[in-house]
Amino acid sequence: MVVAMSSSEPTLKVAEGIVSSKAVLTSPLALESFASDQAEYKAPNIIQRIFSLFNKVRPGTDLTNFELPPLFNLPKSQLQCYGELVYCTSVGEDILSKCNKGDTQIERLLAVVAWSISTLRPLKFGVAPYNPVLGETHHVSRGSLNVLIEQVSHHPPISAVHATNDKENLELICCHHVVPKFYGASIEAIVNGKRRLKLLSHGETYVMNSPKLWIRVFPVPSTGWGGNVRIECKESGLEAQLCYKGTSFLGIGRNPRSLKGKILESSTLKPLYEIDGCWDSTVVAKEVKTGKTIVIYDAKEALSRLETPQVKDPNGLSASESAVVWGEVSQSILKKEWEKASKAKKAIEEKQRKDGRERKSRGETWVPKHFNLTHTKEQGWDCSPKAKCAPPAPIVASL
Template sequence: ETSLPAPMFSRNTISVFSILKKCIGQELSKITMPIVFNEPLSFLQRITEYMEHTYLINRACSLSDSTERMQAVAAFAVSAVASQWERTGKPFNPLLGETYELIREEQGFRLVSEQVSHHPPVSAFHAESLVGDFVFHGSIYPKLKFWGKSVEAEPKGTITLELLKHNETYTWTNPTCCVHNIILGKLWIEQYGTVEILNHSTGDKCVLNFKPCGMFGKELHTVEGYIQDKSKKKLCVIYGKWTECMWSVDPQVYESQKKSEKKGDDKVSDDATREEVDRAVNDDADDMPDVQETVSVVPGSTLLWRIDPRPAHSSTMYNFTNFAMSLNELEPGMEGILAPTDCRFRPDIKAMENGNMDEASQEKERLEEKQRAARKERAKSNQEWSTRWFQSGTNPYTGSQDWIYSGGYFNRNYRNLPDIY
């Protein structure tokens, strides 16, 4: 599938501000947003997009050198957020008990996810290699904050990757994502924060710094970091942009290249006029930087990952990647196999995908109302919600609370699943 049934609805007709005035400083998960802010995917499908570059995990499995494995894992961690570039639509909040599965024979994995909590919203996922090479799992609790002109999404929760034949486990958390200009102007996305990937078996650590955009937009989308061993010796530098590509290079080569570039820069910066500096300082930080210069490659670098081009009509299709386009498709024969809680059956997402915005909006309201009624019913008889495929437990590597897959989903026994649609 390379396109959606209908192009997206224009967002320009909505007074965003009248809605958002109510939300300043609030936790957005408690506020019902109009459907025009959405894209026709559930958040469970959005986290499935981590798997788009599964070949990087497969590469890590095939490498005999642990530093090279860490490079592949680091590239995978960066590639997992790459699909967010220009994706300014908000995924639908999954209903409690909603599930999503994806089996990709050609990429060699299968994945299942479940919405395990509603307040706070927590999505748990578990992916495994079809040939037993790896397990990749985690739970994400997206904390959204509204700052007047921007919405910040902090994806709380740990991600764990186990490379089984190397007996290695890596854990990390994703960077913070921010959507700017939600009131006026062109929406744009920034990711920032430090991502630390720890190899629990060797003690190696990869520290990736997703840089905020900075003055003149020089740093937009930039990622820079290094891999160090357990005695803190730098083994290599990793750099690039999460929207484009990632490279690795020897630390000394990198440092000397940066020094010589800086000498060149100093000459230039002396000539910058006072007026230019003033203009930069007074510029509104929420404005989209114009700078679209790409990664300058240090000689002697190795390419770790390069982004795939988006489909030609992506901009009228919520800026979806080819991978995202296919996630909601019900292929022939699937209906009889999927769990009835799978988001492909969600009527509001389906209606939106088909371009029926009014129907989508009514359905979304109906589903949320149905969920509230079910919660009241449970409260009457003091019933706790019980999750089906994941149990709350402890991540053995980080020691923190996590949602652990309890197995059995692919046995296809779907009796007694909640009726959520």
């Protein structure tokens, strides 16, 4: 366990880290955390507790507004998890910037495919991050990359991501609208919304979706990613199609983290490369014409040795920053003070409900601070940043 802190606040030692009463930042989800880090967050008798938790939930129920007790929470918000997908890679690795460095359109698409795969992280069964409150933000910089995330809607829950890198001349805009449903023996979370990666130097925009998250309670407790992902660039006329296999019902047979796919010309559907591998190890691309293979992604190189972000400017922390909003809850979870964590979490959730009632009584509608939020019947929910560039942040991640 690694915990970062804001040095301007009173601190206390917890396990191997130090916690601030103002901002609590915990270890990023990484390959090694699948076996170790997250185990520290798991409540005792987790399977029994999960069955009792969902005992009164009917199959097919939308779990969007379901509130988990702190026993089942990771000590971080979902916004922080979204941020880690963008700014947390191994020290010395910058997968996102590599997308802009390819000399040809096909090289850049292969790099974008690798970045898309890198956003999948192993999750631990039985624990989940906090549901962000309306207006919550997460703001982190890594070198010249600035990442700003905001919870722009609560019903339905929608998170918006804006990341810019002036040095590399790229921009990332994401709209995440997760709809989790309970199916008796499993939970399926569909991640609606698009990711748009703009390589401004090349005039290319790559539009992609996200795979589904599966959580199986019975017969074998497990988590996994599954479904189809399409990455399309209209400017180059190229696209990638990826299929994540996910877990089998009995948890045996195929590798639950395997993927297959292809890169092709959109207009002719002519295949150019075949993609094969596992998102938690290596992924290779084989050129159809020559049979030549190249490793396009190595998870161990990309997602090991991840360091916890640090608070560089405590005075610059916003009151809406995730690490501040949930600081007391996270601190209590890390100390396994479950009653205190529950009380602090309920206070946050009740404040959100109270603020909503007051806005309703005044006839006011919530307006996001950093994003414009739109909805159409055809496209669903979408977000666009109000500012051209995401500003430097008071929290920094190591290069």
